[in-house]
Amino acid sequence: MPELAEVFYFSRQWRPGLGRTILRxxxxxxxxxxxxxxxxxxxxxxxxxxxxxxxxxxxQMLFRFGRDCWLGxxxxxxxxxxxxxxxxxxxxxxxxxxxxxxxxxxxxxxRLFGRIRFTxxxxxxxxxxxxxxxxxxxxxxxxxLKSFLQRxxxxxxxxxxxxxxxxxxxxxxxxxxxxxRARLHPLTPAAxxxxxxxxxxxxxxxxxxxxxxxxxxxxxxxxxxxxxxxxRWQDGGKCPRCREALIRRPVAGRTACWCARCQKPALxxxxxxx
DNA sequence: CATCATGTTATAAT
DNA sequence: CATTATAACATGAT
Numbered sequence: 001m002p003e004l005a006e007v008f009y010f011s012r013q014w015r016p017g018l019g020r021t022i023l024r025x026x027x028x029x030x031x032x033x034x035x036x037x038x039x040x041x042x043x044x045x046x047x048x049x050x051x052x053x054x055x056x057x058x059x060q061m062l063f064r065f066g067r068d069c070w071l072g073x074x075x076x077x078x079x080x081x082x083x084x085x086x087x088x089x090x091x092x093x094x095x096x097x098x099x100x101x102x103x104x105x106x107x108x109x110x111r112l113f114g115r116i117r118f119t120x121x122x123x124x125x126x127x128x129x130x131x132x133x134x135x136x137x138x139x140x141x142x143x144x145l146k147s148f149l150q151r152x153x154x155x156x157x158x159x160x161x162x163x164x165x166x167x168x169x170x171x172x173x174x175x176x177x178x179x180x181r182a183r184l185h186p187l188t189p190a191a192x193x194x195x196x197x198x199x200x201x202x203x204x205x206x207x208x209x210x211x212x213x214x215x216x217x218x219x220x221x222x223x224x225x226x227x228x229x230x231x232r233w234q235d236g237g238k239c240p241r242c243r244e245a246l247i248r249r250p251v252a253g254r255t256a257c258w259c260a261r262c263q264k265p266a267l268x269x270x271x272x273x274x
Numbered sequence: 275c276a277t278c279a280t281g282t283t284a285t286a287a288t
Numbered sequence: 289c290a291t292t293a294t295a296a297c298a299t300g301a302t
Binding site for chain 1: 278279280281282
């Protein structure tokens with residue numbers, strides 16, 4: 001589930017733990033989600049400390065404990081954050097559970113593509129502070145987008161939108177939603193987009209991010225039927241704009257969904273003449 | 275049983 | 289070196 005808005009939503013699930021002291025830590029330290037960090041250090045670092053802040057950036061989450069303990073969470077494909085009562089017994093897929101007096105803060109991930117990191121330092125860890133500007137940041141400017149797409153002009157738009165190094169938080173459904181709204185075919189080479197359409201694309205990256213945060217991010221509910229979102233996985237799904245049947249097939253290794261009528265492939269560079 | 279999945283990354287090939 | 293394709297990860301849903 002987790003792209004930028006879902007990640008934000010899940011981060012808020014742990015908000016009841018803000019200001020609370022972690023009394024006990026249960027974890028499945030041998031699981032893949034702890035790759036690259038020490039479960040022992042994590043347990044010792046968090047125990048007895050208060051959860052002091054919660055932040056998200058794209059698909060990344062950062063929880064601060066006390067002054068100098070930082071917990072990074074990435075939800076991968078199937079990760080979720082939730083709370084249960086403090087009597088909760090960790091289930092098979094509850095790989096990290098932080099107990100406060102009144103609640104259990106749970107990281108659950110059946111598929112184990114998620115990742116937990118732990119760092120002890122006075123400043124936030126570098127993997128966090130070096131994240132690229134998010135789509136809603138002023139630094140995510142049109143000119144910066146244009147130069148990025150220029151640099152990778154031969155690559156289709158769809159896989160470019162999935163690059164976290166430039167579009168942190170954008171995932172498969174958001175990319176399709178953005179292209180659908182900008183009426184751009186997922187295979188359009190980046191350099192083939194005229195400036196005017198590029199403006200639209202830039203706008204849509206921001207619009208979809210903002211709208212997703214205001215719906216999914218706020219209450220976890222799916223976006224309305226005016227979006228591509230609720231139609232994209234349905235067999236026989238129709239374009240909510242023109243009712244044309246939606247097309248679904250892999251583009252650069254991921255399933256893409258688009259409307260054959262609204263999103264025409266790029267025209268050949270030299271249509272005619274000799 | 276086969277296929278597919280809202281993600282990332284190592285490795286191979288171009 | 290840059291880009292692109294593929295496999296792998298591990299489990300659950302259909």
